[in-house]
Amino acid sequence: MAENSILGVFYLNLCLFITFVFIFLHGHCLSYPLKQGGPYNSFTVSSFRYSKTELKPYEWRYIKVDLPPWFSSMSLALESDVDLDPESIKHVPTRKLPMICLREGSPPLPDVHNTSLTVLDPISNGSFGNIQQGLQNAELCYPLQKNMSVILTNEQISPGVWYWGLFNGIGPTRTQSKMINRGTGYSFSGNVSVEGCANPTLWGQYCNRTVDLLSCDDSYNLTENLSDAKLFNQTEDNVVFCRNSGGNYCHGGGIEPKIYSLDVVGIAEQLTVMATNVRLNKTTSSNGTRNGTGITLMCYARLGAIPLASLHDYSANISEDPLVIRSPKVGRWYIAVHLVNLWNETGGVEDISVKVCYSLDWLVLQCPVEKAGSNCAWNRYTLQTVLRKNPSNPFEAYYKPLSEKVLSDSADFPLEPLLSNSSYDGKLHVAWTYFLLDIPYGGAGGNLHVRLTSDTKVNYEIYAKYGGLPSLDSWDYFYANTTGSSNDSMFFKLYDSDDQTVSFYILYARSGTWSFGLRNLNPGDSASKNQTIMTISLERCPRKCSSPHGACQSVVDASGLSFYSYCSCDRNHGGFDCSVEIVSHQGHILQSIALIASNAAALLPAYWSLHQKAFAEWVLFMSSGISSGLYHACDVGTWCPLPFRSYLTVYGFLALVCGGSEHFSIPFRY
Structure with missing residues (x-):
């Protein structure tokens, strides 16, 4: 027994030893490496399932989706009972057409202007292939289909907050109050999921592309290169000048471009990317040199997404001149370097061993906290948020400058003490002041209200930009004069525009940093003669819904995670701000008279019943006529002494009485 026990232990140890050796030698068979393009490079960041929801006529819902910086794709799958084929869609008026819209940063508003990018073709993945500037200042709208599925990748859209909007009809009547919503409703259900890359250095829909994060080399001589950059006499405190710590990069022709990323973390005046020491890695037989003369390195830059040759924000041949981005927006910039003309350098002979090498440098020009401009000569002020106490609205505020030059605590502050000194701008003296x-x-469901009032004349042009400083070449919205502004933009609404007053709204402004630049063309005259008051506030509804024509309502989106506000208008007005008169006062009177007077038709049978001494019938005819008249008076908003459902109860009672009578029948109108 003891011998068998010893042998058993021996054989057990031998088996364990053999198993260990097998695993050690063939361990790669038991491991699961990440495959590029495979399912293991990505993971599900979030997934929301929206249960069946009914949209009655003129109703809408918003779906908010958060895309993190490492997201790879966003997919939307919807099922609805909408039954419209592509041919019939063209004949359905927009006020009855089910629509789905997409906007970046804030909820879409498809009926503010007629300039929404409404496409009557069915939605598909290819519908979003040509998005170049994002949808911050625009939106895309498509007819809703019975079944639809869309996938948007990080090569098409940028990280951040995106909103899907589902509308059962668009137009001014969408916000008009109605006693009865006449029309066809529909229901929908869907799923929204977001996929992300498991490694922050991976990118693309399948997370199969590598991105190199640019970082600074501490040994790089900053002072030595400042003089070569011609940075308008800036000092080391104003610039970030870096050479990548990864050293030189080399790549040959016929392969994918090199992708880099860098972060602009604050308001900057300029971002410059340049390639230095461009050369071949070996001597070519055609010219016997390694200097790489004639090689073209095309550089493409894009904010928030990988740039392509056909889809980018900026481009330049950095082998000759640097890529310069003035007033870059805050965020992560992606840079793609494409190699061109290597075939000419090798004398037309294909040599896969020949590669182009270069060093990548970049520069970020930033001014001190209170200064701005290419030479940091203009004033810049940070505005403090002052909350307004209004229990009926979730968030409203006004902004005032943090400066000793202005001591007022009110929402209005004078401009003249804050203005910058003038400087020569090529043709004339101008002064920019930034807020x-x-x-x-x-607060993305609110509206930015900007107002200027002057005792003589408003001598300022106003430029607004999200995430960066505005300029004449780069802005999101602007107002120059009574004839030049962004009033045709989807989310810019100009209300007052004359010599002494300017008032406009940026509708559903996205959350984050906004910059306003005031350009003064006559800085010497305005400071001494004019007095201009400026007001910047965040309001839930524009113009208080043109009170008394409407009231501001605040609700949550379909996810229940964020607020947005809208105007609920009376029965005569509509539009996003209740400023559209749908039924005029005279038309309302004529409509009321026609509907109410039509019930006088009950007098003839009532008179005949009374003449025949049929008193029960006379009571029914008279009561039905009077009830119908009161119903229509309440329906059109003329006079409503009882709740609307009370009239339906009266009609039901009369129908029950008439149904039990064998002597007569009375037609009822509903």
Whole structure:
């Protein structure tokens, strides 16, 4: 027994030893490496399932989706009972057409202007292939289909907050109050999921592309290169000048471009990317040199997404001149370097061993906190958020400058003490003054209101930009004069425009940092003669819904995670701000008279019943006529002494009485 026990232990140890050796030698068979393009490079960041929801006529819902910086794709799958084929869609008026819209940063508003990018073709993945500037200042709208599925990748859209909007009809009547919503409703259900890359250095829909994060080399001589960059006499405190710590990069022709990323973390005046020491890695037989003369390195830059040769924000041949981005927006910039003309350098002979090497440098020009401009000569002010106490609205605020030059605590502040000194701008003396403000994360459903009032004449042009400083070449919205502004933009609404007053709204402004630049063309005259008051505020509804024509309502989106506000108008007005008169006062009177007077038709049978001494019938005819008249008076908003459902109860009672009578029948109108 003891011998068998010893042998058993021996054989057990031998088996364990053999198993260990097998695993050690063939361990790669038991491991699961990440496959590029495979399912293991990505993971599900979030997934929301929206249960069946009914949209009655003129109703709408918003779906908010958060895309993190490492997301790879966003997919939307919807099922609805909408039954419209592509041919019939063209004949359905927009006020009855089910629509789905997409916007970046804030909820879409498809009926503000007629300039929405409404496409009557069915939605598909290819519908979003040509998005170049994002949808911050625009939106895309498509007819809703019975079944639809869309996948948007990080090569098409940028990280951040995106909103899907589902509308059962668009137009001014969408916000008009109605006693009865006449039309066809529909229901929908869907799923929204977001996929992300498991490694932050991977990118693409399948997370199969490598991105190199640019970082600074501490040994790089900053002072030595400042003089070569011609940075308008800036000092080391104003610039970030870096050479990548990864050293030289080399790549040959016929392969994918090199992708890099760098972060602009604050308001900057300029971002410059340049290639230095461009050369071949070996001597070519055609010219016997390694200097790489004639090689073209095309550089493409894009904010928030990988740039392509056909889809980018900026481009330049960095082997000859640097890529210069003035007033870059805050965020992550992606840079793609494409190699061109290597075939000419090798004398037309294909040599896969020949590669182009270069060093990549970049420069970020930033001014001190209170200064701005290419030479940091103009004033810049950070505006403080002052909350307004209004229990009926979730978030409203006004902004005032943090400066000792202005001591007022009110929402209005004078401009003249804050203006910059003039400088020569090529043809004339101008002065720019910048104001920076922040909209909190949950305030994206509000509207930015900017107002200027002058005792003589407004001598300023106003430029607004999200995430960076505005300029004449780069802005999101602007107002120059009574004839030049962004009033045709989807989310810019100009209300007052004359010599002494300017008032406009940026509708559903996205959360984050906004910059306003005031350009003064006559800085010497305005400071001494004019007095201009400026007001910047965040309001839930524009113009208080043209009170008394409407009231501001605040609700949550379909996810229940964020607020947005809208105007609920009376029965005569509509539009996003209740400023559209749908039924005129005279038309309302004529409509009321026609509907109410039509019930006088009950007098003839009532008179005949009374003449025949049929008193029961006379009571029914008279009561039905009077009830119908009161119903229509309440329906059109003329006079409503009882709740609307009370009239339906009266009609039901009369129908029951008439149904039990064998002597007569009375037609009822509903």
